[in-house]
Amino acid sequence: MAYLGSHPNQSNGEADGKDFINYQVIIVTLSVITLTITTYVFLSKRSKKGDLLPLPPGPRGLPLVGNLPFLKPDLHTHFSELSQIYGPIFKLQLGTKKCVVVSSSSLAKEILKDNDATFANHNPPIAALVITYGGNDILWNTHGPNWRMMRKVLVREMMSNTSLDVCYDLRRQEIQKMLREVYSKNGTPIDIGDLIFVTMLDMLMNMLWGGAIKREEKTRIGVEFRKMIGELVVLLGKTNVSDIFPILARFDLQGIERKAKEVFLWADTILDTVINERLKMKAMHSEKKPSKDDLGSKDFLEILLELNKKEGDGKETLSMTQLKALLLDIVTAGTDTTTTTLEWAFAEIMQNPYIMRKAQEELGEGVGMSNTVKESHISKLPYLNAVVKETQRLHPVLPLLVPHCPSQSCTIGQFTIPKGSNVFLNIWKIHRDPEAWKDPLEFLPERFLGDSNEYDYKGNNFNYLPFGSGRRICAGIPLAERVSTYMLASLLHSFEWKLPENVELDLSEEFGLVLKKRTPLLIIPTPRLSNVELFYN
Template structure:
């Protein structure tokens, strides 16, 4: 909602902006009138920004109930199309994927993601294709993910030992903090080659960047107001950018120095794992994709941007998914008992879960799907942008329109999931093997779909499923004294990823026989 200060500025610039909008409307009318998707009537200057609320996915869901699954809003100067049904999502992310494969420019990505030189926020084109290919080949391929198994095992075992000590002492555990740490450790070892002593600082910067990246920033929609920084976001983004650049520069310098020390020696002799950052540094000053006639030479800024993409994507998303799943299991003891029964039957009570066991845990797969349905990590997929004019379902979608897919609304639509849509009921997925979270069934899109679908999906799922399986197999969990399951706080914190507003606390009891 606009603040009083913002309202004053809106009045000051309202006349000027209205004149500009009228002139644009007149020019558009002179071509010929096109039918836009239905939507609310916009206010001068701000359009429908005031309708988004502090949790935009919920505000947009309410509007979609009135205006339909393909809805248009004038957000400041930006025509935004909101997609809120599986059928509509398929039209935008599959049928017409080539038209909507680009990204809009946002102030957050310009400041904090090195002018979109990474992958997640880059406009569609040869550079984006080259970065995606590079990341997939050297970090996100199936063979690479399998090769990281021992690293995951070490960090998860360390977490289990800490939990055993907490169980003996009958301590309440901050699950949000614990899970965040183990995922950050795993990600650091894979991407940076080792766990860092300053990981808390890096995690804090990533959290701030994701929060700012998902914020409704007036400057993105009414550029004339950007200079006033009415919400204070620009100052915060600049501060994060400076501190993040220092952190990434420090990481790169350390690895450059280590590379010199290890020249002509075997990393294994030093107990070190070669991380993704080392691969990127070995490619510096070389063509990113020599086969592309517009090939780009990898420089230091590219490396920082790519690292930031990989770090921010891996740190928060898996931890958030685990956090929400455990929250729902604590609220639904029947589901937890069923899942632990499967673990006891498949794994046995005399050993821990191994990564090779995950494929045999069918009920775990159902639980994770149900958690993603109710609590998608990204409730609104990263915005797409149309690269040309197009007509969909009789509606005109102009070039440069911003496209928002509300996966949160799709997951809670009773027309899609039946009337018990608010209930955590994993069995709804029984017999629905085609809903595999890979973006091929548009009822469930936790990783997006099409060209801009998340290339780290497989790595993310392995982390989520393995940590959950291990925590639930090794321990029983109960809420702290005085907290009832039905009263457990489930408030959300909106950003590029949507975590819990408050940390999840629980008390473990060791349940294995060794």
């Protein structure tokens, strides 16, 4: 690498050129000193007037690139180390982007509650803009009327208790299908993460557009979605030079934008296929009078298409772009996050065998050995619910959440947070704070067996924020809460699990937008339920 200020060796005959270069260096140095003094005086005067508090402390960086060369790959642990030096709030300069990292619950509260409206936006990277139809989804959309409308539709039509109860049978069928798959592999190692991912994807597709595609097409579309989601998560987790130096964006030096466009075209084609099939089905049955059995049986896609057909003066109308962005949000977020949580849960259970015994004792009492688990059992399984919550504490799926972006400069913790900066909340660090958690590095589900409201998922306890808080809290909490415990309970109740012989459990993390296990978890099932028919109901 050629560093600034370096130059080739010069011969004696190049003295005049050398003098000229030295003269340039002197001029540049004096200019920098003058600019620095002027800036310092200007800021000092403003500080005296009380107009501007200082920026947070932070490590020094290099010209142009700032702190970028010094970042370590695992940002959640790297930021935790820096917080030990610079405190619970510090700044980094990454190219042209100013970043602020917050690592305490009290400061998280200032951002997500006290100044919620100011921090209600996210700053989408280029890959996200490409994938989400220009940021037209719920995750990256600018906080405003369109975002509120889309979130309202999702919460009311899919995430309400009534809507989730209506489609319970779809979830039950997929869980039963999963149990049959595991039973068929009795005694052989199973990639538990892969199994859960496939089950979640099939479950969500059935809930979203159930009968919109033919049975033989479901497998193909499921395989394509799995590959697409894997590519998407990788792209969103990569550091993109084009995001850090927007002036270089048109060159797409790492090819991230190009790859994102490939994934986008792939996903858009699948969604178009599903939507067109549904529209053909509706056209064929348009003259058929609906029966009583049809009432209340609409899937989410049909509801969205009805909103898409409303006239412009309706209270809620969805463009086709918004419709597809919303569907893509649900499929990608719902599969990868739940899969990651449950794979970590199984890893911790393998590490702590007493947890499996205790959970299975609870299941034996609450469900019974002559039954399979139903969603109605979940409320009667406090210990298993505690296992899921402890997993989300020790292994938060989004360790830094999605960076918030203040719409105006504001004060947090007696420091100025500049407008437009990226604000990372290190939830991984907050969840391991020894002042808030006893033995924070230990996996102890018992810590969640007290008041269930003290550590719920609503984002009111800022020591525990697995789904965030405030306006941008995860909209899919009701589904995630049901499905995570339901799936874990079903697998633990129906099977014993163990590691293959001579295999050492790996609990190392792989940082990205989603915090995954570095190596897939392979474990061996053995049926617990003696009645074989229970696996084939």
